[in-house]
Amino acid sequence: xxxxxxxxxxxxxxxxxxxxxxxxxxxxxxxxxxxxxxxxxxxxxxxxxxxxxxxxxxxxxxxxxxxxxxxxxxxxxxxxxxxxxxxxxxxxxxxxxxxxxxxxxxxxxxx
Amino acid sequence: xxxxxxxxxxxxxxxxxxxxxxxxxxxxxxxxxxxxxxxxxxxxxxxxxxxxxxxxxxxxxxxxxxxxxxxxxxxxxxxxxxxxxxxxxxxxxxxxxxxxxxxxxxxxxxxxx
Numbered sequence: 001x002x003x004x005x006x007x008x009x010x011x012x013x014x015x016x017x018x019x020x021x022x023x024x025x026x027x028x029x030x031x032x033x034x035x036x037x038x039x040x041x042x043x044x045x046x047x048x049x050x051x052x053x054x055x056x057x058x059x060x061x062x063x064x065x066x067x068x069x070x071x072x073x074x075x076x077x078x079x080x081x082x083x084x085x086x087x088x089x090x091x092x093x094x095x096x097x098x099x100x101x102x103x104x105x106x107x108x109x110x111x
Numbered sequence: 112x113x114x115x116x117x118x119x120x121x122x123x124x125x126x127x128x129x130x131x132x133x134x135x136x137x138x139x140x141x142x143x144x145x146x147x148x149x150x151x152x153x154x155x156x157x158x159x160x161x162x163x164x165x166x167x168x169x170x171x172x173x174x175x176x177x178x179x180x181x182x183x184x185x186x187x188x189x190x191x192x193x194x195x196x197x198x199x200x201x202x203x204x205x206x207x208x209x210x211x212x213x214x215x216x217x218x219x220x221x222x223x224x
Binding site for chain 2: 004032034036041042043044045046049051090092094096097098099100101102103104
């Protein structure tokens with residue numbers, strides 16, 4: 001069965017430091033991949049998506065992600081984290097019209 | 112433009128009761144999907160509807176049912192509630208059923224006592 005793995009449950013970074021959140025997807029046909037962010041008590045906001053083409057995709061709020069087929073990965077990056085980035089981040093892949101989510105990575109930001 | 116709206120925001124029920132959750136999609140979107148998110152987990156797919164037809168169903172018991180109306184809004188119904196049904200229920204809308212971006216509402220927090 002298709003799956004998405006986010007190996008890091010909780011990450012803490014200092015404000016201004018760089019960030020990389022890991023995401024691996026199970027083998028399958030060319031996936032379409034997403035990163036969503038969820039603030040406490042809120043729904044999911046789309047950060048960026050990959051359907052095809054350029055493997056480095058830009059999103060909102062200064063985030064980017066790189067699709068690497070050889071590593072089955074779609075890691076999320078940000079060069080300089082802001083305190084407002086503290087939230088939970090979910091990687092997802094499309095499957096027959098629905099989304100399969102990872103378990104999420106909670107990001108804490110130290111002042 | 113209004114995003115995906117869900118009602119109610121919060122709901123408290125007791126075991127054995129029935130609940131109905133409602134979702135209005137973004138204007139122009141014809142597909143609605145429902146997800147269950149239990150604490151500490153990612154959302155899990157329950158149903159997808161497109162043009163009032165069920166297009167997909169996740170691994171949930173028959174106590175869960177849904178429908179989509181001619182105006183593309185949707186209801187999720189859960190019968191015979193169990194404690195384990197306590198979760199955040201998310202609705203997402205998209206233009207169509209496949210290879211489309213899903214936009215999420217803020218969710219309905221259901222607590223079963």
